[in-house]
Amino acid sequence: MRLLSPFVISLVLFVGAHAAPQVKIGKTTIIGRDIPTLQQEFFGGIPFAEPPLGKLRLRPPVLKTHLDVNSFGASNYGPGCLQPQAAFPISEDCLTINILRPSSLPQNAKLPVLFWVYGGGFQEGVSSIFNGSAIVAQSVARGTPLIYVNFNYRLGPLGFPQGQEAANQKALNLALKDEIAALEWVQQNIGAFGGDISKQAAFPISEDCLTINILRPSSLPQNAELPVLFWVYGGGFQEGVSSIFNGSAIVAQSVARGTPLIYVNFNYRLGPLGFPQGQEAANQKALNLALKDEIAALEWVQQNIGAFGGDISKVTVFGESAGAIMTAILFLNVPLEKLARGAVRFISDAITSLNFRPQRREIDWKNFVTGVASCATKAGSQHTFDCLRNANTSEILPGVLNAINQAPEAFAFDPTIDGPGGLYPDLPSRVFTQGKWSKIPFISGTNLDEATNQKALNLALKDEIAALEWVQQNIGVFGGDKSKVTVFGESAGAIMTAILFLNVPLEKLARGAVRFISDAITSLNFRPQRREIDWKNFVTGVASCATKAGSQHTFDCLRNANTSEILPGVLNAINQAPEAFAFDPTIDGPGGLYPDLPSRVFTQGKWSKIPFISGTNLDEGTAFTFPSIDSETQIRDTLIANFSPPAVSEFRLESTIDKILQLYPDIPALGSPFNTGNDTFGLSTQFKRAAAILGDTAFHSQRRFFQQTAARAGVKSWGYIFTQPQPALRPFLGVAHGSEVVYVYGAPQDQSPSSLKLSTMMIDYWVSFATGLNPNDGKGLERPIWEDYTVHDERIIQLNSDNTTMIPDTFRKEQMDFINSVPAVFMHRRATGET
Structure with missing residues (x-):
């Protein structure tokens, strides 16, 4: 299932020849690209982690603290992470970060940073299609300039290994770790770009894809200390790349409004390389690698964004779909407060995705390994990792494709609960109940019709962490302020960021978050074993490892496989997946990125x-x-099928579904797309009924729950529902999943004056949040006050060109109250005592 749309936000940057902007990080001069028409500067394709190849395949990202060259050309995006059917270059070496900033920014500018995490169902996506130029431009125009950052994280089985082996390998949620690494990079480096790490808001392909990109206003001094907007793209955890998310509009608007910021994005590993599944991945401690990529990127920002003029205390993480889920997961465990000061999550939260243990996806991992030619014999053996680490990159993509094609669920590789100490330590409800989550301000919303030995789980989450770490280390060089990092993501990217709320010290990497649609509690909370079949299908598709599929000994083989073998494995897993998404975040237990069910984490x-x-x-x-x-x-x-195997008795599951069908009667006027009367668009009346149920159980109810939880904890948040009609979409889709993202990027398909005005207004809200942790700074376009969500006043903003206004968060209250009263049935696992 491809979630990336061809209309998104292409990067139209490189026109004309002008003196290239330069930033110094350590002994290396980073040479970017000047964009004179927008008065912005772009630095892209910067590695924020070591290439996740060979022995580092299916392992957490290793933060890259120096480049070992005198000069580094950063004029273009790096390749996207391995994924099927990509329309851009891809590579396993894909963990790169990108920075877009206003021109002529002094290094000490300390601008806020907006950090974008793209979505794509954890299986596809790339940072390069998200052009932040409109955001940066409007931030400048309104007098609150910021820096836009996005990154790549690993996708599919490489970012979200599944199954018991992945849990054993401690390889769960690697993509989450990619996000953290990107945020850490921002913390370390964004100051060099003129960013402020305290104000950080998450295409060729390659396995060596962990790069980070920085877009900043031109001529920024190194001490600019601008806020940093850190983007995490979505793509269902299986596709996506940072290069398609051009932050130029964001940077331009930030400059225009007088609040300049730096935009950073990064790549994280996707599919089985970002989210290894199954018991072996858990054993290898290789879960949630893409989450670790995100953390690594954030850590890079913390270490480096100062060199770009960023302020490491002003990092805001934002992501969409899978990128929002990844960022939401970081709320659960990682001390996100150290990496970001705020978050914007388009649709997804950690509680949006199914909260799986890695064993659930054993079959997805087996399918992946099966598709990697040199490891196919090890598929299902629990001894696949060594083989996979030795495989050629050329073998990996066939494995990914095999896993995706055979996945029994929609997403074969996604974040998984990796247990105590992990990035996804437990169900979000438990994390929230315990109060062990990153309490940074965030914006969270949905579209109107959103329907354990090797520890290798959640690698893509670790990619996100790596990107955030890079931002922390480096964004200052680009004029960013590492204390002003805001993470924002959509769909899968929002889920990843939401998961980071559960465990990762997100506070250290970002000060806020914006999540488009997804929260950690939006998806079902799987253990990696649930996806054992997906991992088996992946391994089966990797030719050299196919014989190990299902063996619990696949990782060594997979690490030795050629990259050329991996993609067939991914394709095999996807094609045979029994669910829509074979690879996504999984619960990786105590100490993991996704430590437990969100309800437990919250408690x-x-x-x-x-x-x-x-x-x-x-x-x-x-x-x-x-x-x-x-x-x-x-x-x-x-x-x-969606909620099986059930977490409760079959009788309770069936009686709950009976009640749901009573609450959602077969009356077209009450169905989704909403507000369309009795029109069925030539389809059965049951379509609108089913779409309403899916949208509420998976998205709307979980956004509401997370904001209610945050309000009780005294954490400020702002909620929205996007209701702008989408004339370019097929009528039966209504205002569908992801519709609002292009508005924040200044590129709505509807170019009518009212639609463009709404786009400008939304950028102002987002830039205002990234620069001041409040969407209401009074700068830029005159717009309604967006009130925060409180215990005594549960209201959200309706975003619509004809009527942008505050509305009570009470729509379909009876239905969503019931959904939230039986979290175990829907695998949200939020209520105290639910297991």
Whole structure:
């Protein structure tokens, strides 16, 4: 299932020849590209982690603290991470970060940083298609300039290994670790780009893809200390790349409004390389590698963004879809407060995705290994990692494709619960209950119709962490302020960021977050074992490892496989996946990035308590509902399949579905797309009914729950529902999943004056949050006050060109109250005592 749309936000940057901007990080001169027409400067394709190849394949990202060259050409994006059917260059060597900033920024500018995490169902996506130019331009125009940052993280089985072996390998949630690494890079480096790490807001392909990109205003002094906007793209954890998210509009608007910022994005590993699944991945401690990529990118920002003029205390992480989920997961465990000061999550939160243990996806991992030719014999053996680490990159992509094609679920490789000490330590509900989450401000919203030995889980989450770490280390060189990093992401990117709320010290990497649609609690909370079949399918598709598929000994083989073998494995896993997404974040247990069910994490209070924006689109469920559905029996069968094997008794599951069908009657006027009366668009009335159920169970109810939880904890958040009509979409989709993202990037398909005005208004809200942790700074376009979400006043903003206004968060209250009262049934696992 491809979630990236061809219309998104292409990067139209490189026109004309002018003196190239330069930033010094250590002994290396980073040479970027001047964009005179926009008065912005771009630095892209910067590695924030060591290439995740060979022995480093299916392992957490290793933060790259220096480049070992006198000069580094950063005029273009790096390749996207390995994924099928990409329309851009891809590579396993893909963990790169990108920075877009206003021109002529002094290094000490200390601008806020908006850090973007793209979505794509954890299986596809790339940072390069998200052009932040409109955001940067508007930030300048309104007098609050910022820096836009995005990055690549590993996708599919490389970012989210599944199954028991992945849990054993401690290889869960690698993409989350990619995000953290990117944020850490921002913390270390964004100051050099003129960014402020305290104000940080998440295409060729290659395995060596962990690069970071920085876009900043031109001529920024190194001490500019601008806020940093850190973007995490989505793509279902299986596709995506930082290069397609051009932050020029964001940087331009930040300059125009007088609040300049630096835009950073990065690549994280995707599919099985970012999210290894199954028991072996858990054993190898290789879960959630893409989450670790994100952390590494954030750490890079913390270490380096100062050199770019960024302020490491002003990093805001934002992501969409999978990118938002990854960022939401970071709220659960990683001390996100150290990497970002805020977050914007487009649609997804850590509680949005299914909260899986890695064993659930054993079959996905087996399918991946099967598709890697040199490791196919090891598929299913629990001894695949060594083989995979020795495989050629050329072998990896066939494995990814094999896993995706055979995945029994929509997403075969995604974040997984990796247990105590992991990035996804437990169900979000438990993390929230314990109070062990990053309590930073955030914006969160939906579209109107959103329908354990090797520890190798969640590698893509680790890619995100790596990118954030890079931002922390380096964004100052680009004029960013590492204390002003805001992470924002959409769809899968939002889920990744939401997961980071659960465990990762997100507060250290970002000060806020914006999540487009997804929260950590939006997806089902899987253990890696659930996806054992997906991992088996992946390994089966890797020719040299196919014989190891299903053996619990696949990792060594996979690490030795050629990259050329990996993609067939990915394709095999995707094609055979029993669910829509074979690879996504998985619960990796205590100490992991996704430590436990979100409900438990929230109950314990062990989550990142940073401000955030979170929202949904009006019709979240339509894009995930089969148009052919035409009977109540089909709806019932779909719901049973979605929540099986059940976490409760079969009787309780079936009785709950009976109640759901009563609460959502077969009345077209009440269905999704909403506000369309009795029109069925030539489809059965059951389509609108099913879409309403899916949108509420997976998206709207979970956005509401997370904001209610944050309000009770005293964490500021702002919620939205995007209801702007989308004339370019097929009518039955309504205002579908991801519709609002292009508006924040200044590129709506509808170019009418009212639509463009809404786009400008939304950029102002986002830039205002990235620069001041409040969407209401009074600068830029005159716009309604967006009130924060409180215990005594639960209201969100309706984003619509005809009527942008605050509305009570009470729509379909009876239905969503019921959904949130039985979290174990829907695998949200939020209520105290639910297991």
